[in-house]
Amino acid sequence: MTCGLPYVNGPMHIAHLRTYFPADIYVRYQRKLGRDVLFFCGSDTHGTPITVKAEEQGTTPERIAKQYHEHFRQIFPRLGIFFDNYGSTNDPVNHHRTRAIAMNLIENGYIYQKDVTLPHCPSCDRFLPDRYMEGTCPHCGTDARGDECDQGCGVYLEPGEILNPRCTICGTTAEYKETSHQFLKLTAFESFLKEFLERLGGTENARNYAKGWLKGGLKDWNITRNLDWGIPFPGSKDLTFYVWFDAPIGYIGSTEEWAERTGGDWEHYWKGPGRLIHFIGGDIVYHHCLFWPSMLKGAGYSVPDAVVASGMVKVEGHNFSKAGAMYSGSRTSTLRRVWTLTRSVITLLATRVTQETLTLAGKPTRPSSTRNSWAFWGTSYTGASSSRTGTMVRYPRVSSSPR
Ligand SMILES: [Zn+2]
Ligand SMILES: [Zn+2]
Incomplete structure (x- = not known):
């Protein structure tokens, strides 16, 4: 399971939550059903938005990427979201995996x-x-x-x-x-x-x-x-990979970092029988449903089983990621407050998302035709793990342990 990688040219804003929250609920729910789920994410560090910003501020792209990578790495656990690994597309493992996939595609x-x-x-x-x-x-x-x-x-x-x-x-x-x-x-x-x-x-x-x-x-x-900042294309002096080539490979890189740390088998998920589920923002469907599966297929990897895309958050007709500049200075406390306030509302929305994606696990726990989402959630939860009803997913207090 992965979540779209935050692009690290600025701090987290409220629109980010539309993807991470449903994904987090989905992961917790699958775990309550006793399924083996791993949850990966990381920072998307390359591409021109970062280099343009660095030039404007008279600093280096590396410094900007590092600064916001740290910001995102620290903010997720504070919001109660715990990834099995949070990597970066600029990590050595991702440089290596990107070149390896390109070599497979060339061959x-x-x-x-x-x-x-x-x-x-x-x-x-x-x-x-x-x-x-x-x-x-x-x-x-x-x-x-x-x-x-x-x-x-x-x-x-x-x-x-x-x-x-x-x-x-x-x-x-x-x-x-x-x-x-x-x-x-x-x-x-x-x-x-x-x-x-x-x-x-x-x-x-x-x-x-x-x-x-x-x-x-x-x-x-x-x-x-033609850009210096990025992963060099094998055998070329002046070309680096387009950011949308190495960014999704960051999902694999993050899985490899987890495997190195825990002795786990990353190939089970990327070349074996494991299932791949991507939660993404609706603005990056093109890359995840056309480019990415083609890259994986062409290089001999497994392809995604499901892509769950959230809608855009619009403010006064503008995409929130743009308008979000107004809000993006939010400190964690503000984000946390918004997070808490909107949790119940988003849970309702996420129910629809999860209901649809549940069938992809092969054995839906309830008939997918179940109309009443609340009933679906309640019965599935009760049947799967305990007699407790009403609360589908229990959130720990901020900063406490995930499970
Ligand atoms: Zn010019
Ligand atoms: Zn146009």
């Missing part, structure tokens, strides 16, 4: 090199990956970031796709320059993905979004960037 013929023409800033004298440029969305005409039409149609933008690109740092209009990049042959996975999405458990929004994109046709995926 199997799924990664190839291609010459591309990409935006380049003549004044900064460098290529402009992702957040280093802004421009116009080619799909809806809204102002967009280099990697995503974040306030328009929401589409993910491949390098070079954005129109009228200009440099985020100095504002200069970009010119185009030829360079070589590495591509994952996503188009080779089309029939696999069709079949995969049919049997994928979890929430409907994840499956339906992904099916929609699949219908629209896939394009091969540029998995490298």
